Amino acid sequence: SxxxxxxxxxxxxxxxxxATMNCSYKTSINNxxxxxxxxxxxxxxxxxxxxxxxxxxxxxxxVTLDTSKKSSSLLxxxxxxxDTASYFCATVDSSGGSNYKLTFGKGxxxxxxx
Amino acid sequence: DTGVSxxxxxxxTKRGQNVTFRCDPISEHNRLYWYRQTLGQxxxxxxYFQNEAQLEKSRLLSDRFxxxxxxxxxxxxxxxxxxxxxxxxxxxxxxxGRTYTGELFFGEGSRLTVL
Numbered sequence: 500s501x502x503x504x505x506x507x508x509x510x511x512x513x514x515x516x517x518a519t520m521n522c523s524y525k526t527s528i529n530n531x532x533x534x535x536x537x538x539x540x541x542x543x544x545x546x547x548x549x550x551x552x553x554x555x556x557x558x559x560x561x562v563t564l565d566t567s568k569k570s571s572s573l574l575x576x577x578x579x580x581x582d583t584a585s586y587f588c589a590t591v592d593s594s595g596g597s598n599y600k601l602t603f604g605k606g607x608x609x610x611x612x613x
Numbered sequence: 614d615t616g617v618s619x620x621x622x623x624x625x626t627k628r629g630q631n632v633t634f635r636c637d638p639i640s641e642h643n644r645l646y647w648y649r650q651t652l653g654q655x656x657x658x659x660x661y662f663q664n665e666a667q668l669e670k671s672r673l674l675s676d677r678f679x680x681x682x683x684x685x686x687x688x689x690x691x692x693x694x695x696x697x698x699x700x701x702x703x704x705x706x707x708x709x710g711r712t713y714t715g716e717l718f719f720g721e722g723s724r725l726t727v728l
Binding site (some may be wrong): 513529530534537539540542543544547559587589591598599600601603604605606 | 617644646653656663669684704717
């Protein structure tokens with residue numbers, strides 16, 4: 500089963516614009532991660548935010564986490580055509596202990612037009 | 614290249630045939646995961662190993678699927694009597710065992726097409 504739901508399912512923007520993707524989840528989490536996937540390729544980890552953190556930055560990426568609303572957002576600033584990809588949020592359930600596994604959402608397909 | 618490698622990258626087979634995928638994780642990672650991804654969907658968890666022990670199997674993993682990690686290094690995922698519904702990308706990932714937390718490192722996947 501899939502835990503997260505990304506919104507929107509697809510997003511098309513112009514190069515230079517910012518892109519915001521949202522993720523909602525259902526259970527209490529240990530951490531939430533964002534991954535990127537180019538078409539037909541594997542997933543690449545972008546950023547991890549722990550349940551006791553509210554915001555995190557990495558380069559042009561900014562992630563927020565609101566555990567009271569069970570939601571997260573990923574902001575990509577100054578987008579480039581090379582950012583075109585699918586973006587997935589993934590959660591780790593807090594009840595798992597050493598049973599560490601990621602549950603993925605359905606993803607947002609981002610298209611950045613040059 | 615010290616990343617996760619998967620083989621083959623693409624496999625086309627006829628319904629009813631058996632297929633096997635191999636995953637070589639990052640060498641010092643003792644946790645290894647298999648996920649399945651269909652078009653337009655996110656990866657779905659299938660199973661994972663800690664060293665050679667299979668710790669959890671999803672209900673998605675029917676009795677036609679078997680996964681092994683015999684020496685705690687590489688892993689194989691076998692699908693017997695393939696069905697068209699098995700067509701998907703099979704993704705392998707590994708995780709450092711030092712903290713059992715953090716990011717998963719994914720391979721490029723093995724795409725299966727069942728005709």
